[in-house]
Amino acid sequence: MIESNLSNVLHRIAEEFEIELSNASTLTGGDINEVFLLEGKAGKFVVKLNDAEQYPGMFEAEKSGLEELRAPGVIDVPSPMKTGQVDSYSYLILEHKPSAPKRPDFWEIFGEQLAHLHKQRAGSFGFETNNYIGSLPQYNDHRDSASRFYLEMRLEPQIRMAEEKGFQLNVSNTFYENCQQMIPDEPPALIHGDLWNGNFLVNSDGRPCLIDPAVAYAPREMDLGMMKLFGGFHEDLFKIYDQTFPLEAGWKDRVDLWQLYYLLVHLNIFGAGYRSKVLSIINKYG
The missing domain is CATH 3.30.200.20 (Phosphorylase Kinase; domain 1)
Structure with a gap:
């Protein structure tokens, strides 16, 4: 009612x-x-x-x-x-998108379509407007490299917010230097930006339909990191994605680096339950 x-x-x-x-x-x-x-x-x-x-x-x-x-x-x-x-x-x-059961090749289709989405390019990292990640502001000022965009527009605002809330993260210059070296020098990709398993539907054709985005032209591995954070995506998706749009070597080793952003967001929204995981990743790279 x-x-x-x-x-x-x-x-x-x-x-x-x-x-x-x-x-x-x-x-x-x-x-x-x-x-x-x-x-x-x-x-x-x-x-x-x-x-x-x-x-x-x-x-x-x-x-x-x-x-x-x-x-x-x-x-x-x-x-x-x-x-x-x-x-x-x-x-x-x-x-309104009516739904139907997943096709047998749903995950393969999803992987291929996501790869083609990520092939969409822009002249710089960022987006035409700021937007939101969950209930928090997400800043999309343009930057000329993947590392600058991720560090300055994604990690730093969330780290500042967390510290203002009283979470001592003790992020060192070494952390930022190591992150900068780890991030692949790829061009900006059009990403969903908040691609957990609650932000897609199955449409009437049994294919994926994306909802509730936090869009930017950003490092494409961010979407993959979020997809792996809470699970719910079949490994066939990642296999077909990599065949369609091959990832830079070592991408699996960088998954937690991209997940750090989303974990910081969860720390700032939901509180201390996410602090230990955030600190673990910061200490790994710092």
Whole structure:
């Protein structure tokens, strides 16, 4: 049952988008957004809501990221249709993606399509706008190398935030120097940016569909690191990926370096339970 105030908000959004609303139901959301399915004569649409004051510009940034992922046409991504605000709620309207069981070759298709996504290039590392990683700001100022982008735009902001929260990480200059040497000198790749196993769907063709991105042109191994952090991806995916777009030698040895960013994010959102793993990786490279 949808609360009356949210029901009113959804009806007003439907009117703005000219949906003749016949039904609204709750979908699985998260800690940040509430997600609903709107049904009307024109079809089904997904609406995401959050606190406009707490997360300014989140949905506009997500819309830009989804559009960037859709543009090459190499992997399925829901079309973002409209952003706006009703009362204290920001909203994002998305194409609804019906689901079906995975095809037998689902993971091979996923690996090949992700490889083709990562082949999309830009002139520098970064993105046209800052966005969010979970509930935290993610900065995308342009940098001219993979190591500078990862250290300055990914690790350093999260390390500063963690230390401001009272987590003593004692990151040395040696750590940064070693990281810089470890990061491959590859060109910027279009990445999803937050590719854990909850951020893809299985579409009506039984193929993968990416959702909830934190897009940037960044080191492509970041996506692979996140995919391996919490599991849920078959090894066939990584095998086909490497055949389609061969990875630099030693990529498996760098997985924890990329995971450090996401673990710092979890430390800053969820607290001390992630500190020991963060320190373990920092000490390994420092």
